Amino acid sequence: MRTVGLTLAALLLLTGCDDADAGAHPQAAPSTAPAAAAGGACQLLDFPVVNAKLGLDLAVAAAATLDNTFTCVLQPRAAGSPDLVLSVSATTIGADIYTSAIQPKGATPVPGLGAAAYQRPTPAADATGPGAEVGWLAGNKRIIQLSVHLAPGAADDKATELLPKLVDLAKLIDLSSL
Template identity: 80%
Template sequence: MRRVVAALTALLVLTGCDDAGASPAAATPSTAPAAASGGACQLLDFPVVNAKLGLQYGAAAAATLENTFTCVLQPQKAPLPDLILSVSATTIGPDIYATAVQPKGAAPVQGLGAAAYQRQSPAAEGTGPAVEVGWLAGNKRIIQLTVHLPAGTGDDKATELLPKLVDLAKLIDLSSL
């Protein structure tokens, strides 16, 4: 499931699809709220995200494919750091989530949804390290929040960002009820 969401998100980012998934979408200008992009962006607010994470997002794009809604936030003039939010409807419970969706080796997160995890990933080609928080929301949604940092960013910066991302996830979880 995680690979499907990641592949879908990458495809949507590369194709620049709008909510219908069929036509190019322009990034939301910095004067418009992230929610104006629709989709999962309706759960995000630039000032709140920027304050929580200490980053400067100003562009948003959303897409929908079947039962998955995504949102990508980026700085106005750079591709990274990006923030990707995906939300998918599900019928699974916490036990299946923990065994089938949660990545092996991820650390549990208390106080977030019915089941939740956090993890840090090393730098990949073209990016720096990434941090991720995923959870099964009480309203039967699988939600994943990921930040990819720019190439050359040290692992220590990702380690500092992870608890901030967990705090943002807890705010998103409350807004998705």
């Protein structure tokens, strides 16, 4: 039994990788694909535009679809925050129903965005810092929600500063969703 153990140890040493071998196995290069390549709601987003509007460095996109809702999450390459989340759902409701049933209480209306729209800061949660949210009923009968969550520990005023920038981005998305 001792011979088998020594033989296995010797084989492991002989097949091990040293620093010279490390270069023989290149690491995968980070993706430089556009956000739209992730599909879903990511087709409405463009990394350079989002980053320029919000002053962020988002570089990774992931999309999902469930029933009639399409989502997209953008994050930095090496971290989970800040993040940007976009969701788009088909609907048959009108502006009156959107305003009374969907728009959160206490949210501020946003004129000039869709058929009805709101903006609001969002408080920090367990895994995220404070954020900002813009939601609207697009003219093409879609409920769209766009939110940014900052890193845990970020100051609330940083999220509040993002609101007008997020509204500007929402207006660009609204035009592209027609």
